[in-house]
Amino acid sequence: MDFTARTAEQIGEALRRTRKARGWTQSDISARTNLRVATISSLENGDAGTKLATVLAVIAALGLAFRLVERGGSFEIEDIF
Amino acid sequence: MDFTARTAEQIGEALRRTRKARGWTQSDISARTNLRVATISSLENGDAGTKLATVLAVIAALGLAFRLVERGGSFEIEDIF
DNA sequence: TCGCTTATTACGCTATGGCGTAATTTGTTT
DNA sequence: AAACAAATTACGCCATAGCGTAATAAGCGA
Numbered sequence: 001m002d003f004t005a006r007t008a009e010q011i012g013e014a015l016r017r018t019r020k021a022r023g024w025t026q027s028d029i030s031a032r033t034n035l036r037v038a039t040i041s042s043l044e045n046g047d048a049g050t051k052l053a054t055v056l057a058v059i060a061a062l063g064l065a066f067r068l069v070e071r072g073g074s075f076e077i078e079d080i081f
Numbered sequence: 082m083d084f085t086a087r088t089a090e091q092i093g094e095a096l097r098r099t100r101k102a103r104g105w106t107q108s109d110i111s112a113r114t115n116l117r118v119a120t121i122s123s124l125e126n127g128d129a130g131t132k133l134a135t136v137l138a139v140i141a142a143l144g145l146a147f148r149l150v151e152r153g154g155s156f157e158i159e160d161i162f
Numbered sequence: 163t164c165g166c167t168t169a170t171t172a173c174g175c176t177a178t179g180g181c182g183t184a185a186t187t188t189g190t191t192t
Numbered sequence: 193a194a195a196c197a198a199a200t201t202a203c204g205c206c207a208t209a210g211c212g213t214a215a216t217a218a219g220c221g222a
Contacts, residue, residue, distance in 0.1 A: 002148065002149070002150060002151070003148065003149045004146050004147065004148045004149075005146065005147045005148075005149065006137065006140070006141060006146045006147070007137065008133055008134065008137065011133070011147065011149070014149050015149075018149070025197085025198060025199085026198075026199065027197095027198075027199095035180080035181095036180070036181065036182085037198085037199075037200090038180085038181090038199090038200075038201075038202095039179080039180060039181085040199095041199060041200055041201090042179085042180090042200090045200085047133075047179090048132065048133050048134035048137065049132055049133070049134060049177095049178065049179065049209095050132070050133045050179075050180095051129070051130055051132060051133070051179065051180080051208095051209085052089055052092070052128075052129050052130070052131045052132070052133060052136055053089065053129035053130060054180080056087065056088065056089065056129065059087070059149070060087060063151065063152050063153060064149050064150065064151060064152055065085050065086065065087050065149075065150055065152045066085065066086045066087070066092065066147055066148070066149065066150075067083065067084065067085045067086075067147070067148040067149075067150045068083070068084045068085075068086065068092070068096075068099070068140070068145050068146075068147065068148075069083060069145065069146055069147075070083070070144065070145060071144045071145055071146045072144060106167085106168060106169085107168070107169065108167095108168075108169090116210080117210070117211065117212085118168085118169070118170090119169090119170075119171075119172095119210080119211090120209080120210060120211085121169095122169060122170055122171090123170090123209085123210090125169095126170085128209090130179095130207095130208065130209065131209075131210095132178095132179085132209065135209085135210080
C-alpha cells in the first residue's frame, strides 16, 4: 500500500485502490470531506484540474500523506505497467 | 531531501526547498513548465487552490514524484515542528 | 547604500472546479 | 433477470486559478 505517482491518473488510481482497501465507498469519503461524490469520482478518474485542497482532503480522509521523493535515483515500481 | 506533507503549506515549502537545493529560481521552473512565475510563487506559498496539474508540473520539473504513504503507522518527522 | 536579480502582488480576462440537484449508467447480490 | 447500491455524467451557478502584462517589494552581492 505504497504508491508512487507522477500523473493525475496514477494519483487517482492510488486513491481509489486505497479507498477500496479500506472497504469504503465514494459516499463515505464524501461524508468525511464534505466533497460531492461527483468530485471524488472526478479525482479518482485522473482529472488534473482538481484542486490541491480537494486532493489533500481525500488523502486526509484516507489516512494518507504525501511524500515527495527524488525521481530517477531509485527504481519506480509503476514503470513496469 | 525527502519531505512528507499533509498540507498545501508543507508541499509549498518542500517544493521551495528542493528548488533552492537545485540552485534554481522560480523563473527556471517557469521556463521548464510554461507556468508563470506568479503561479509558482503562489504554490510555494501554500495556496491550496492550486490545480493538481500545476503541482505535478512543478514536481516533474524538479525531478520529484509523489509517494502516497500510510499515515499514523510510523513516525512523522514534521510533527516535531 | 546602490543596483541588479528574484519574488510577490495587482488588474482585467477566460476557462473551469466544485456546488446543488438529479438523471443515468454501471456493478453487485440474490 | 430483478432489485438495490455505487459510480458517472449533466445543467445552471458562483468563485477563482492561471493567463498576459506590469508594478512593487524583497534579497543580495559589489
